[in-house]
Amino acid sequence: MPNHASRRTLLTVAAVAAATAAGAASATVGPARGPGGPAPDDARPGDRAPGRSTARHSSGAAPREAMERMGLAELVGQLFVSRVYGHSATEPDSEDAALNERAFGVRTPAELVARYHLGGIVYFGWAHNTRSPRQIAELSAGLQRAATAPANGVAGIPLLLSIDQEHGAVARVGRPATLLPGAMALGSLALGTGGSTAEARRAARLAGAELAAMGIRHNYAPVADVNVDPANPVIGVRSFGADPHAVAALVAAQIRGYQGAGVAATAKHFPGHGDTGTDSHVGLPLMTHTRARWEELDEPPFRAAVEAGVDVVMTAHIVFPALDPSGDPATLSRPIVTGILRERLGFRGVVVTDALDMAGVRQKYGDDRVPVLALKAGCDQLLNPPDLGLAVRSVLAAVESGELTRARIEESVLRILELKARRGLFDAPERDADTARAMDTVDAVVGIPAHLAAAGEIADRTTTLLANPVGLLPLDPADRPLLLVTGTDPASPTGTTGPPTSVLARELSALGCRATALPPARAVAAAPGNAAVLVCTYNVPEGESPQRELVTGLLATGVPVVLVAIRNPYDPARLPRCAAELATYTWTDVELRAAARVLTGTVRPVGRLPVPVPGRYPLGHGLAYG
Structure with a gap:
């Protein structure tokens, strides 16, 4: 069942600011000041x-x-x-x-x-x-x-x-x-x-x-x-x-x-x-x-x-x-x-x-x-x-x-x-x-293990599961599923991470799956025989587009398709419905690794849409497993 946030839930977020302001010592990571740095305020x-x-x-x-x-x-x-x-x-x-x-x-x-x-x-x-x-x-x-x-x-x-x-x-x-x-x-x-x-x-x-x-x-x-x-x-x-x-x-x-x-x-x-x-x-x-x-x-x-x-x-x-x-x-x-x-x-x-x-x-x-x-x-x-x-x-x-x-x-x-x-x-x-x-x-x-771990912990709670109508997710790494990862590979904002499909495939493999990343031109032909195809989308425009053509072609193979919207959560409304749909909101490594953990059930999806997706999902929509 979808787990929708009510208007009251949304407004509760504003009320939480008062508690946050009062003191979230547990919400801070790393030193409050660098050596010789200014005192926190x-x-x-x-x-x-x-x-x-x-x-x-x-x-x-x-x-x-x-x-x-x-x-x-x-x-x-x-x-x-x-x-x-x-x-x-x-x-x-x-x-x-x-x-x-x-x-x-x-x-x-x-x-x-x-x-x-x-x-x-x-x-x-x-x-x-x-x-x-x-x-x-x-x-x-x-x-x-x-x-x-x-x-x-x-x-x-x-x-x-x-x-x-x-x-x-x-x-x-x-x-x-x-x-x-x-x-x-x-x-x-x-x-x-x-x-x-x-x-x-x-x-x-x-x-x-x-x-x-x-x-x-x-x-x-x-x-x-x-x-x-x-x-x-x-x-x-x-x-x-x-x-x-x-x-x-x-x-x-x-x-x-x-x-x-x-x-x-x-x-x-x-x-x-x-x-x-x-x-x-x-x-x-x-x-x-x-x-x-x-x-x-x-x-x-x-x-x-x-x-x-x-x-x-x-x-x-x-x-x-x-x-x-x-x-x-x-x-x-x-x-x-x-x-x-x-x-x-x-x-x-x-x-x-x-x-x-x-x-x-x-x-x-x-x-x-x-x-x-x-x-x-x-x-x-x-x-x-x-x-x-x-x-x-x-x-x-x-x-x-x-x-x-x-x-x-x-x-x-x-x-x-x-x-x-x-x-x-x-x-x-x-x-x-x-x-x-x-x-x-x-x-x-800078970049110390405690900070990197904190970034991963935060990211784990941001991935939003939008659709899972046939219960395809979570994938079970114990079954060693064969997975194909394809789609758009935009350059990272800093030029130091990515490409997204390769990062997602590597993390899925590290979690026990058998995942391979391929470019879109080879993906449709390679899809048969896989347990699922994961397609990364990025700012899909209205109407016909290469990304829509790719998703349509993958669906035609009969292999379950998992849509992973790696930037705008609006992408699903501009594409055919898939066996499962997720939003990560960012295409950097920390978000894609978190998405892999959600896909395999290593962590449970808890994120909710902070924007409505017109014609598809309301503000506050988000699914859970089980």
């Missing part, structure tokens, strides 16, 4: 996180005093968070040095920090910043030495180093670091039997501990968008789900987890990106919700984030006429950033733009105007402008012309410096610049 969220307060740094030089020593160029530099090319602060590869020269007029990351007095650097895999945890830690230490060197102006302010490490579909740091289930998988767990938000907090605490060990004190997570559009091209499984109250509880839990590990969390993408049909990386989405619909659906997770004391909120490059009829994207909208986020929700922390090189924010205004307009709207940090030099000059010119006041710049800089203070960056800057110490911390914290 999740036990005292009101003392250390901004929320609606105006907390000040309690040790060392006060942020205000540091700000008052800065000249205008240094103040403006603190507003910017830029990409940089290379694995080393001072010795990048020649190709990366050439990219830095072309983009910034300098050859090394250290020179870029010194030239612009930058407030932060964001790490990307494509910029060659994230080769390995030890390399990242060394890069972080080198960048901090550059930022705090006496030669870098009179301020010597530490950098806030940041990354997109949501886990699941978006991750920059791969193995040997610990990789965890993503947001929608955690949403499935929270709705499952015995589920709560504690595991989401546990995952964030673990992830935060590893980021802090690598010198990264700011993560662009969690996603606070409520995904109600199955065709959403940019959010999807990055969201915790479709129920705003459940999403709100999970967002609050992850904020407490990250910030308890000494890493600033970011609720994104304000005012909500979960019901858009355009990817803001390539276009300008239009949100058609009414104000009442926004208050019901999109607002609750952001309100919960503010109440949980989130350090940072990221804006969305979307047009939202019900909130601002001007046609400006939210990032540039004073009614949205100041009027709603600051005044209605009472947020007093740092507002960061989504990346300013994205098409969504560049369609209406030029690259020289966007940074200025973002500051006028109420944003504090300007993330990754396409032309850093132009952006800096534009802000300086706006101050000199009077369009922006020095007081307005100082307002944002003070928030940024207070954030750095809360995250311990002023406590012992020489510690953060110590490469040897950084290596020791990485070895003690």
Whole structure:
């Protein structure tokens, strides 16, 4: 019998947030602080996180005093968070040095920090910043030495180093670091039997501990968008789900987890990106919700984030006429950033733009105007402008012309410096610049057996059994069943895991089955004689597609077909019904190994759908064995 979650069950998830906030010592993994790292703050969220307060740094030089020593160029530099090319602060590869020269007029990351007095650097895999945890830690230490060197102006302010490490579909740091289930998988767990938000907090605490060990004190997570559009091209499984109250509880839990590990969390993408049909990386989405619909659906997770004391909120490059009829994207909208986020929700922390090189924010205004307009709207940090030099000059010119006041710049800089203070960056800057110490911390914290085991335990409770009409599952490894695994093999987000079909086949074989992975072109011919065929699907489109053709061909062989939706749980509605159907929400190794354990009954399926699958399964649907 299906085990459906009622509306009351879904709302119970929100109530669990209070218990989660009270103290989930059992939900934390690994050290609460790395060697020499900042003390955890999740036990005292009101003392250390901004929320609606105006907390000040309690040790060392006060942020205000540091700000008052800065000249205008240094103040403006603190507003910017830029990409940089290379694995080393001072010795990048020649190709990366050439990219830095072309983009910034300098050859090394250290020179870029010194030239612009930058407030932060964001790490990307494509910029060659994230080769390995030890390399990242060394890069972080080198960048901090550059930022705090006496030669870098009179301020010597530490950098806030940041990354997109949501886990699941978006991750920059791969193995040997610990990789965890993503947001929608955690949403499935929270709705499952015995589920709560504690595991989401546990995952964030673990992830935060590893980021802090690598010198990264700011993560662009969690996603606070409520995904109600199955065709959403940019959010999807990055969201915790479709129920705003459940999403709100999970967002609050992850904020407490990250910030308890000494890493600033970011609720994104304000005012909500979960019901858009355009990817803001390539276009300008239009949100058609009414104000009442926004208050019901999109607002609750952001309100919960503010109440949980989130350090940072990221804006969305979307047009939202019900909130601002001007046609400006939210990032540039004073009614949205100041009027709603600051005044209605009472947020007093740092507002960061989504990346300013994205098409969504560049369609209406030029690259020289966007940074200025973002500051006028109420944003504090300007993330990754396409032309850093132009952006800096534009802000300086706006101050000199009077369009922006020095007081307005100082307002944002003070928030940024207070954030750095809360995250311990002023406590012992020489510690953060110590490469040897950084290596020791990485070895003690990142990818350790306890963290890897915890990731597997969490993943075991996320797989959702959607259909099992003839009782095909669980497969009995004692029978040594012959299995064929095929389907789509997307590249992993970090490039360090997969391919999915091979990982699934290896894990099934390790559990006692006889499993072989084959490409789709060979699968139909090879299917006869197998006890079952497992087909991995990935973002199946509406209508005819190669994936639909593959499933149809496999069903025609008469061999039982098990559909494993390895990203979007919406795939089953776009395919013929199979002998069994599962959703994993992520195609990384940790989720696929967990799926193998569910398929063989090594662990029992407990996950529930955090989104409805139109025409097939309701919100909260999930089956159990026996």
